Amino acid sequence: MDGFLPTFVRRKFRPEKLKEPDYRVVPERIGDPRIAIIPLHDYPSMPFKCLVSLHDKVQIGQKIGWKGKEPFDVSVLSPISGIVKEIANHPVPSGSRVMCVVIEKKDSDIEMVRSENLVRIKDKKRVLQEAGIPLEYKALTERGVEAIVVNGTEFEPNLTSTYTLLWHRTHEVINGLKLLMNLFSIKQGIVCIERKNKELLDRVKEHAESSGVAVVKAERSYPESGNLHLLRYVLKGKKRVLKEGKVIFVRPQDLIAIRDALEEGKPYLEKYVTVSGSAIGNPKNLIVKIGTTFSEVLEKLDVSLRHLSCVIMGGPLMGIPQPTLHVPITQFTDGIWALFSVDLTKTHRSKVYSEGVCVRCAKCVDSCPASIVPNVIVDFLKKGLKDRALDIGLNLCIECGLCSYVCPAKIPLSLIIRTEKTPEAKR
Ligand code: SF4
Ligand code: SF4
CATH class of the missing domain: 2.40.50.100 (RNA polymerase II/Efflux pump adaptor protein, barrel-sandwich hybrid domain)
Structure with a gap:
């Protein structure tokens, strides 16, 4: 009956707690x-x-x-x-x-001669582009942005790479935000942190508020970390002074890169990554060179690659299963989730691997925070009716992965939807 309940009485979905690395531990640089x-x-x-x-x-x-x-x-x-x-x-x-x-x-x-090159460039906006920092430059330059919001939450329950860099490099994150605000003449800076991370919240507040940056608490409920969902905390009570189109989101990792580029002439070459999953004895956060393959990262942690059954970029909800370990860490890779092989003779095989037939239970509809109908959209896409899928909200999907997670038929709904979204609508 869940599928017939109106949105306001639907159950709030909470994924189970996974073992995640402690963000207070100093990350290793491989x-x-x-x-x-x-x-x-x-x-x-x-x-x-x-x-x-x-x-x-x-x-x-x-x-x-x-x-x-x-x-x-x-x-x-x-x-x-x-x-x-x-x-x-x-x-x-x-x-x-x-x-x-x-x-x-x-x-x-x-x-590294690059740092000298960056220092020589007079136009500081160009320095950021030359340092390889992915920002919404067009919006920052042309859209009259009024506030920059730092998304200090995690996308997945097993990831702590964002918390780790916020904890260990708080000052640089706030400094990067102030530099970006000054460069594009933006008056407001806001950092969003999950309410449950009291220690982290206090630490960020201490640094932020003395620099005139506001800190907003977000509730712990997946997928609150999606930018669209954070927006409602940010706009709460400020709707009249701040309009949705006048806000842009940046990631703490990019702010550190901004600070490093502008103050030290360093290009953006490293990434904080959480490595976890059943194949990782001791989940941890690492600092990894961009371009390093997943296989090299896992080898450095002494993971036996022969016994891995599945490696996912991200985590169990929004993560993307990788067809090969020869894929690189990019500026957008926050985590690797590596799983041990499952014994295929055991009965749970089908739960993990086999895609079944939709049983019309509507659990995917029930759990969708974007209030779209994932099973119908996927039906249209499988029949080649993309226009109809677009009509009923294909591009509104926030790629949270909840529909795939709850689907008893193990249909990779979010993967299918994510692949078919138009590029501009992708996260
Ligand atoms: S359709 Fe998109 S937004 Fe809705 S549950 Fe699936 S992945 Fe999340
Ligand atoms: S796609 Fe999966 S969750 Fe959605 S209605 Fe079908 S069986 Fe249920």
């Missing part, structure tokens, strides 16, 4: 990868240009390409010094295949 795979663009239709050729020598921090439309293009940088081994289409964690440059590390005495 060394340079042997091979770095650098995507030249974020999704197939995004324009890009490659600036290197096969067998070229590249230096750490060197510009090897650019992506996006001028004048809002962003540089693509090499995270290591080495030789270009391949320029070809590769799978990336988002589930698509894009053009990538594969660089093999060579021990080299070439120092």
Whole structure:
């Protein structure tokens, strides 16, 4: 009967508690990868240009390409010094295949010259683009943005990489926010933190409020961390002074990159990543070079790759299962969830692997926070009726993954919907 209940009496869905690493533990920095795979663009239709050729020598921090439309293009940088081994289409964690440059590390005495280059650029907005920081430059420049909101929550219950960098680099996050606000003349800065993280909340408040940045508490309820959901906390009581279109969201990781680029001339080459799941004895947060493959990250944690059954980018709800471990950490990879092999002779096999037939239970409809009808949308998509799927809200999906999580038939609803959304509507 759940599916026939009106929205206001639907049950609030809470995923079960997973073992997650403690964000107060100092994250380990793993060394340079042997091979770095650098995507030249974020999704197939995004324009890009490659600036290197096969067998070229590249230096750490060197510009090897650019992506996006001028004048809002962003540089693509090499995270290591080495030789270009391949320029070809590769799978990336988002589930698509894009053009990538594969660089093999060579021990080299070439120092990072990039920082000098960044320091020499006079236009500070251009410094951010040249440092490879993915921001909404067009909106920041043209849309009259009134507030920048920092999403300090986690997208998945098993991830703590955002908390980790907020905890250990609070000052740099706030500093990065202030620099961004000054650069684009934006008056308001707001940081959203989950109410349950009292310690983190107090720490961020201490740094933020002395810098004139507001801190907003968000409730703990998945998927409150989605930007659209956070917006309602941000706009609460401020609706008259702040309009939805005048707010943009940034991630704490990007603010650290902004601070590093503007104050130290450092390009954006590293990422905080949570590695967890049943195959990881001791889930932890790592600082990893962008371009490092999932297999190298897992090898460095002594995970036996032969016994893995599934590796997911992200977590159990919104995560994307990876067809291969030869996919790189990108600027948008917050976590790796690695699972041990399941004994296929056991009865739970079907629960994990087999996609069944929709039983019309409407659990997906019930759990959908975007109030769309995932089973009907997927039905239309399977029949090739994308226009009809768009008509009933395909692009409104916030990619939370709850529909797939609750579906008793194990239909990968959110994966199908995410893949078919138009690129501009993707998260
Ligand atoms: S359709 Fe989209 S928004 Fe709705 S539950 Fe599925 S993934 Fe979440
Ligand atoms: S898609 Fe899954 S959750 Fe949705 S109605 Fe069908 S069986 Fe139920």
